[in-house]
Amino acid sequence: MSRTEPAPAPHEDALQAAARHAPALHSTSLRIPATHPPRRGVFISFEGGDGAGKSTQMRMLRDHLVTERSVAEDLILTTREPGGTPLGESIRELLLHGEHVEPRAEALLYAADRAHHIATVVRPHLARGGLVLGDRYLDSSVAYQGAGRELSPEEIAGLSLWAVDGLLPHRTILLDVPTSALDERRGPAGKDRLESAGLEFHEAVREEFLELARADPERYAVIDGTRPREEVHAEVLASVAEVLSLFDPTFEPVPPPRHRDEQ
Numbered sequence: 001m002s003r004t005e006p007a008p009a010p011h012e013d014a015l016q017a018a019a020r021h022a023p024a025l026h027s028t029s030l031r032i033p034a035t036h037p038p039r040r041g042v043f044i045s046f047e048g049g050d051g052a053g054k055s056t057q058m059r060m061l062r063d064h065l066v067t068e069r070s071v072a073e074d075l076i077l078t079t080r081e082p083g084g085t086p087l088g089e090s091i092r093e094l095l096l097h098g099e100h101v102e103p104r105a106e107a108l109l110y111a112a113d114r115a116h117h118i119a120t121v122v123r124p125h126l127a128r129g130g131l132v133l134g135d136r137y138l139d140s141s142v143a144y145q146g147a148g149r150e151l152s153p154e155e156i157a158g159l160s161l162w163a164v165d166g167l168l169p170h171r172t173i174l175l176d177v178p179t180s181a182l183d184e185r186r187g188p189a190g191k192d193r194l195e196s197a198g199l200e201f202h203e204a205v206r207e208e209f210l211e212l213a214r215a216d217p218e219r220y221a222v223i224d225g226t227r228p229r230e231e232v233h234a235e236v237l238a239s240v241a242e243v244l245s246l247f248d249p250t251f252e253p254v255p256p257p258r259h260r261d262e263q
């Protein structure tokens with residue numbers, strides 16, 4: 001396969017350009033390098049085990065921004081992986097409701113879903129100065145596909161970064177909940193689900209998420225997801241305050257234009 005090096009973006013400095021061509025590997029602790037920080041808009045991802053409260057907290061954050069901070073609804077995109085596009089919904093169906101998928105094929109399907117989702121939905125929204133709240137992103141691939149022990153977290157990180165051309169969230173919120181608590185929270189249906197992949201597997205997923213967070217404390221906020229929803233929400237708000245201030249000025253609530261004879 002021939003590979004054409006992409007031309008450096010005009011705003012890149014030498015370090016960023018070097019990072020762009022460096023292998024996405026980090027031998028002992030994996031810190032996924034941000035090669036293309038978006039210049040406009042803000043991207044926040046939510047990670048954690050199945051049932052950790054990601055969709056609940058995304059909804060609460062979105063509602064807060066709309067009702068308390070007067071953010072225009074169409075500036076906030078809430079999305080998820082797998083499945084943030086029509087193609088992604090088909091891939092999601094294949095991955096979550098189909099037959100056994102070989103580990104490499106599974107990793108490629110998640111990466112394909114992500115590549116399409118980022119290029120067609122997330123980047124365009126960021127480019128217009130919007131806020132993207134993502135229910136799972138590439139850290140989920142590193143944690144889940146890397147936890148199966150057949151593929152290494154480094155390989156998965158490299159594949160995922162290639163798929164999205166280096167895009168990383170400004171902030172990743174990890175809702176950390178022990179596997180036993182997730183099991184209880186999800187009731188009998190959740191129990192089946194967790195048991196179907198094995199409690200050991202889910203412990204490994206949790207550990208991998210915590211390892212990713214330890215390796216990149218600037219991007220990650222780890223929040224104890226076992227606490228009541230409102231308390232978790234308050235911590236989410238505190239952990240996104242800094243990145244929201246980076247928001248493109250078009251995000252700031254714009255006062256309604258004053259009528260000429262009011263001036």
Ligand SMILES: Nc1ncnc2c1ncn2[C@@H]1O[C@H](COP(=O)(O)OP(=O)(O)O)[C@@H](O)[C@H]1O
Binds near residue numbers: 055
């Ligand atoms: N802080 C919390 N404490 C107890 N239960 C919660 C909390 N947050 C969410 N839940 C409940 O746990 C279940 C899974 O939550 P959800 O937000 O769908 O998780 P996820 O999106 O991570 O799968 C839901 O029944 C939800 O109402």
Ligand SMILES: Cc1cn([C@H]2C[C@H](O)[C@@H](COP(=O)(O)OP(=O)(O)O)O2)c(=O)[nH]c1=O
Binds near residue numbers: 051141
């Ligand atoms: C995004 C992503 C998800 N997954 C898994 C994690 C979940 O078990 C599943 C997504 O299911 P989903 O129902 O969206 O998760 P949740 O129960 O947390 O709301 O796909 C991966 O294995 N790799 C990935 O890259």
